[in-house]
């Protein structure tokens with residue numbers, strides 16, 4: 381991976397974090413904002429559909445949608461440890477053979493990734509500096525639904541991002557948090573022919589679902 385932020389993600393989302401997140405997911409299920417996105421996707425239908433889950437972490441979205449009849453999934457992730465945790469859970473649940481795993485920066489590997497019926501990025505856009513490249517390449521691959529969980533762009537969220545980034549700088553880790561403008565994200569998605577069908581703002585996060593017009 382040539383992107384320094386993605387190499388930083390390997391350090392931030394290491395084996396310890398991945399194993400802790402997998403334990404939390406097994407104990408409590410998906411996080412609140414992920415549940416909102418899953419409910420919206422299920423409302424529009426996941427059965428028989430393919431999923432491209434970018435930065436899927438322990439794979440909560442894949443596991444939940446495959447359990448309700450999604451056909452297959454591709455998980456692209458910059459974190460080797462998260463890919464391992466996601467595979468471990470897929471094997472435990474018996475759907476490992478329906479998931480393909482790709483390690484890398486999605487923007488770098490996108491040309492080799494096929495379009496899918498549903499594309500999701502749950503808390504991923506805030507890990508990447510070049511939002512138009514990430515959102516542009518991913519939304520272009522959504523045949524039916526495109527789901528995002530990303531930070532609300534209030535001043536308080538930008539301040540929190542600065543505090544976290546100071547910590548990463550002190551740790552000499554190139555990973556950074558980015559609070560991209562909501563209207564700029566929305567404009568990139570719409571430019572790829574998608575229209576918004578759901579938006580919910582909860583705490584630090586906003587959850588959005590788009591469909592192809």
Ligand SMILES: C[S@@+](CC[C@H](N)C(=O)[O-])C[C@H]1O[C@@H](n2cnc3c(N)ncnc32)[C@H](O)[C@@H]1O
Nearest residue numbers: 389435436437457458459485486502503504507
């Ligand atoms: C904050 S974690 C979120 C994990 C999971 N989606 C969740 O909500 O629990 C961010 C994830 O995005 C991945 N990621 C960040 N930038 C990426 C990129 N450009 N390509 C692929 N994965 C990326 C990280 O490796 C990590 O798995």
